[in-house]
Amino acid sequence: xxxxxxxxxxxxxxxxxxxxxxxxxxxxxxxxxxxxxxxxxxxxxxxxxxxxxxxxxxxxxxxxxxxxxxxxxxxxxxxxxxxxxxxxxxxxxxxxxxxxxxxxxxxxxxxxxxxxxxxxxxxxxxxxxxxxxxxxxxxxxxxx
Amino acid sequence: xxxxxxxxxxxxxxxxxxxxxxxxxxxxxxxxxxxxxxxxxxxxxxxxxxxxxxxxxxxxxxxxxxxxxxxxxxxxxxxxxxxxxxxxxxxxxxxxxxxxxxxxxxxxxxxxxxxxxxxxxxxxxxxxxxxxxxxxxxxxxxxxxxxxxxxxxxxxxxxxxxxxxxxxxxxxxxxxxxxxxxxxxxxxxxxxxxxxxxxxxxxxxxxxxxxxxxxxxxxxxxxxxxxxxxxxxxxxxxxxxxxxxxxxxxxxxxxxxxxxxxxxxxxxxxxxxxxxxxxxxxxxxxxxxxxxxxxxxxxxxxxxxxxxxxxxxxxxxxxxxxxxxxxxxxxxxxxxxxxxxxxxxxxxxxxxxxxxxxxxxxxxxxxxxxxxxxxxxxxxxxxxxxxxx
Numbered sequence: 030x031x032x033x034x035x036x037x038x039x040x041x042x043x044x045x046x047x048x049x050x051x052x053x054x055x056x057x058x059x060x061x062x063x064x065x066x067x068x069x070x071x072x073x074x075x076x077x078x079x080x081x082x083x084x085x086x087x088x089x090x091x092x093x094x095x096x097x098x099x100x101x102x103x104x105x106x107x108x109x110x111x112x113x114x115x116x117x118x119x120x121x122x123x124x125x126x127x128x129x130x131x132x133x134x135x136x137x138x139x140x141x142x143x144x145x146x147x148x149x150x151x152x153x154x155x156x157x158x159x160x161x162x163x164x165x166x167x168x169x170x171x172x173x
Numbered sequence: 174x175x176x177x178x179x180x181x182x183x184x185x186x187x188x189x190x191x192x193x194x195x196x197x198x199x200x201x202x203x204x205x206x207x208x209x210x211x212x213x214x215x216x217x218x219x220x221x222x223x224x225x226x227x228x229x230x231x232x233x234x235x236x237x238x239x240x241x242x243x244x245x246x247x248x249x250x251x252x253x254x255x256x257x258x259x260x261x262x263x264x265x266x267x268x269x270x271x272x273x274x275x276x277x278x279x280x281x282x283x284x285x286x287x288x289x290x291x292x293x294x295x296x297x298x299x300x301x302x303x304x305x306x307x308x309x310x311x312x313x314x315x316x317x318x319x320x321x322x323x324x325x326x327x328x329x330x331x332x333x334x335x336x337x338x339x340x341x342x343x344x345x346x347x348x349x350x351x352x353x354x355x356x357x358x359x360x361x362x363x364x365x366x367x368x369x370x371x372x373x374x375x376x377x378x379x380x381x382x383x384x385x386x387x388x389x390x391x392x393x394x395x396x397x398x399x400x401x402x403x404x405x406x407x408x409x410x411x412x413x414x415x416x417x418x419x420x421x422x423x424x425x426x427x428x429x430x431x432x433x434x435x436x437x438x439x440x441x442x443x444x445x446x447x448x449x450x451x452x453x454x455x456x457x458x459x460x461x462x463x464x465x466x467x468x469x470x471x472x473x474x475x476x477x478x479x480x481x482x483x484x485x486x487x488x489x490x491x492x493x494x495x496x497x498x499x500x501x502x503x504x505x506x507x508x509x510x511x512x513x514x515x516x517x518x519x520x521x522x523x524x525x526x527x528x529x530x531x532x533x534x535x536x537x538x539x540x541x542x543x544x545x546x547x548x549x550x551x552x553x554x555x556x557x558x559x560x561x562x
Contacts, residue, residue: 060449060452061449061452063452064445064448064449064451064452064453065448066452067448067449067452068444068445068448070448071448122427122430122431122434123427123430124430126430126434127430127433127437130434130437130441131437139406140402140405140406140409143406143409143410143413144409146413146433146437147409147412147413147416149437150413150416150417150433150436150437150440151416153437153440153441153444154440156444157440157444157447160444160447160451161447163451164447164450164451164454167451167454168454171454
């Protein structure tokens with residue numbers, strides 16, 4: 030995977046660091062708990078590498094920080110993750126649906142919403158590619 | 174046949190002078206018919222002749238009848254192309270163009286002003302297509318002395334409305350959108366249909382957005398703003414369509430939006446499944462796999478990073494991070510991040526930099542950070558935690 034972009038380099042670095050942390054500390058927990066933490070780590074590193082200039086990255090980090098402080102991340106995360114990954118019928122269509130999906134989408138006008146969506150999609154796809162490559166290389170190493 | 178012209182008039186008439194030049198093309202035949210075939214004198218300067226050409230035919234004839242200095246045309250012919258006189262045409266008495274007497278014998282400016290006023294209509298009729306070229310070459314006409322040369326510029330009629338609209342635009346820049354002026358110019362220059370999209374893109378920097386109204390559309394300031402906003406939205410939609418695969422063929426905004434929503438949902442689902450998979454696979458994370466990402470230019474960044482140390486900007490901050498990432502994860506001193514956090518006093522960047530570390534380190538529920546493992550970075554971290562929480 031060729032990612033000479035410094036932003037994606039940073040994302041890769043932070044994510045891997047967080048990943049190693051999670052595995053080191055939560056190896057005794059269940060797989061689901063670890064998976065949730067890894068998911069948070071993914072979003073956190075993605076938002077961090079996107080920079081403070083993006084509204085969605087700020088909103089995402091704010092949300093994660095609030096969840097970390099409240100120490101009840103599971104409830105909030107389950108709800109949000111379910112909304113993202115669950116039934117599409119629940120999520121509205123059109124601009125309202127987009128606002129729900131993109132972090133921080135509720136507070137913008139339509140024009141900025143489209144712009145933030147574009148950046149969000151870009152960073153999401155980079156993150157997915159990164160995780161895919163890590164999973165592939167890890168599984169490859171595991172097979173050897 | 175070209176009309177060589179060098180205006181011999183004072184500088185104040187330069188704007189109106191071009192009107193005469195344009196009209197010269199029209200009245201060329203008329204004037205020629207007035208010229209006696211035996212007339213052998215070429216105009217000493219094209220400017221003086223064309224000055225006369227701007228006049229109504231009868232006035233020009235009167236002027237031409239004046240006994241001029243009658244200098245030999247040879248000197249003039251050497252400097253400027255000759256106004257070809259077609260022999261055989263019926264005409265008046267032999268005409269000698271007065272040389273260098275343009276200023277003295279120049280008719281009242283009222284005639285020229287009339288020409289100038291009527292000019293836009295004239296120009297619109299004559300060359301609608303060329304004027305729609307949009308910002309043609311700037312007017313090359315200059316006020317020069319009668320003796321000097323000037324390049325003939327036949328495309329003046331097409332340039333003129335551009336110049337005028339450009340002048341109007343500059344005058345209108347200080348006003349709010351100048352809609353009234355623009356509406357008038359759009360009525361006259363009805364051949365300029367394009368909306369200037371570059372004004373919209375550049376309008377983010379300017380306080381006012383300058384948009385050219387299309388033909389048949391309202392020039393109200395509200396509708397102009399709406400149109401600018403709509404075009405912005407359309408541009409962003411196009412970007413999104415390019416990002417989302419398979420969206421190019423879909424027509425209709427609602428369907429495209431649905432497709433975008435589906436794509437975002439699928440990406441988020443992928444993140445979740447991959448995170449589950451990564452939880453299952455215990456990673457011996459091969460940081461060597463990261464090295465394949467590194468471009469060659471990240472190396473020198475590391476040296477620069479060591480020198481500068483503190484990043485006061487998000488941009489060098491990110492590059493310094495990339496450099497440290499490039500340096501190899503094992504070698505990376507975590508203190509570097511803390512150092513940047515502490516020294517950089519700026520609000521946004523400091524709070525930004527603190528965030529991931531808070532996320533990574535604060536939530537026992539979240540990441541299960543073990544303070545014992547981080548070594549000497551712990552006290553620094555706890556300070557930040559206190560300020561953060």
